[in-house]
Amino acid sequence: MERLPPRAPDTIAAVATAPGRGGIGVVRVSGSGLLGFAQALCGRQPQPRLAQFSRFVDGEGRPIDEGILLYFPAPASFTGEDVLELQGHGGPVVMQLLLERCLGLGARLAEPGEFTRRAFLNGKLDLAQAEGVADLIEASTAAAARSAVRSLSGRFSEEVHRIVDRLVDLRMLVEATLDFPEEEIEFLERARAMPRLEGIRGELEALLDRAGQGALLRSGLNVVLVGAPNVGKSSLLNQLAGEERAIVTDIAGTTRDALRETIQIEGIPLHVIDTAGLRDTADTVERLGIERTWREIERADVIVRLVDASVSATGDDELAGRLPGGVERITVVNKIDLVSAAAGREEQAGQVTVRVSARTGEGVDLLRAELLRVAGWHAHGEDVVLARERHLQALRMALGHVCAAGEQLAALELFAEELRLAQERLGEITGEFGADDLLGEIFSRFCIGK
Known part of the structure; x- marks a missing residue:
């Protein structure tokens, strides 16, 4: 043996x-x-x-x-x-x-992610860097991959640590004032402490904004195309994708089920769902497709409602009224080539309308730009921090504590406590503070062997 x-x-x-x-x-x-x-x-x-x-x-x-x-x-x-x-x-x-x-x-x-977990526990990576490993593997666009590499190299963590250091400096002065009230510490005079706190607040807001852009880059948006049968939803999907992804015919009701395709616009993954045309029908299969359409609409981040420029708008207002509130909407007037209309964008009472031809592609670039605007994308290259929802939550909570500290300057004990809580929330991002069950949840999402 x-x-x-x-x-x-x-x-x-x-x-x-x-x-x-x-x-x-x-x-x-x-x-x-x-x-x-x-x-x-x-x-x-x-x-x-x-x-x-x-x-x-x-x-x-x-x-x-x-x-x-x-x-x-x-x-x-x-x-x-x-x-x-x-x-x-x-x-x-x-x-x-x-x-x-x-x-x-x-x-x-x-176990899944156990190699990376050991790297974290042995101090080779902090938690944000460890998550960067998984994000790099899962990146669906080149922009997301580049941003994940920056997280893996420690750029995100460095920014978090810089803010933590500023919080610690301010906390030290507060604690010194509390411990030695007979000493004069000028930095804790209201006129000096507040500018420091405002500086920290500004850095947190800027980092939160870039992290929000990174979350968009990482997860993308669900964009649902809705409208009557034969309005051109599948043709528009093909134009957005830059290739034929959906079957297009002149027969109304060709699309019987939701067709999901992921496309990229400036590196942002958009999960575009081409749905069955919305109408009353006795066809059992088509009716099932319409029921799925409404389920997709409920999960949408953006609803693109198509109308046909060449026919009467009867029924469009009724459809618009049935769409859920609180979801970004774009109205697309399609088939402008049939009525010799020009492509364009207009906005009235906060409602954006884009005129396009899904057949010729005219105006589709305007729609792409509008999708980016609605998504809130405004970052560029090196500014993006590829963040997860837990990062965003920690940054928001830290910002909330910093804002609360600004209201407690007269009560130094409460002021110091808010600073401590803000520091603790930021420490959750890099793993200085964090429960074991949180770590287990994070690393369980890795692939085996990583």
Whole structure:
């Protein structure tokens, strides 16, 4: 029977590459004392940070695969522990055999996100950087990927820490005044404390705005196209997508079900839903499609209501009245090519109307610009912070405490407490403050092997 190498009680292993077939597949192992692990697997002691061609063998010494062995000793590794990476041929059977061999040597299967969680717990990444890893993997646009890299490199965390440092400086002065009331500390005079507090407030508002832009970049918007049958919803979807995604015919009611496509406008993912035409019908299948249309409308961030420029608007006002309130709306007058009308945009009483031809594409750029405006997109390049909802919530709460502090300057104990709470909320972003169940929820959303 093969003798197992000595190891720490908690070595983890997982396939780090995506499922399926490819030229290369990677099995990652993290723990301590992995030199013996590598010796049993490859029959050699690996050299740190050196790519070594190796033969991976099973417990009987039979070859499983040939590939590259990489060894990163602690603490100079991704997880902060000893890390082995086995780069073999990327077939699912080969990867499974390599993984089973690692488990047979005493490792256990890693949980989703456990490698990154260990990196966080060992101080290799803060929580915002760890989430940047997942956001980079999941990025659906180039702009989102670039923003995720900035979070991974620590840009977001640096901005948060800078604001925290300013809060700490102000708190120190407050606490000193409370502890030594007989001393004169000029910075705590109302005229001096308030400008400091206003500066912190301004930085928080600016960061919250950029984080909101990043949340839009990360998640996008749900845009639902609604209107009567044959009004041109599918043609408009194809124009927005820049290619034919939906079937277009002259037959009313061609679209029987909601068709969801994700398109990009300036890097913003828009999840556009082409819905069944809204009308009274006896057709059972079409009626089911219309019911789904109304469900999509209820989940929409933006409703684009199409009307036909070439026919009477009968029924359009009734449809407009049935649409839910509190949702951004854009009215699109389509088929302007049939009535020789010009493309354009107009706004009356806060209601925007864009005139387009989904057949020729005329005016569609105006609609794209309007979608960005409605979404609130105004950031550019390096300004964007790819944020999650929890980041936005923490920033909003921190801002609320800073604003509350401004109303408590006469009561220094309350002033100091509001500053402390603001600091604590910001610490939740980077992981200085945070419950274990929150950490578990965050890392459980990662893929296995990361």
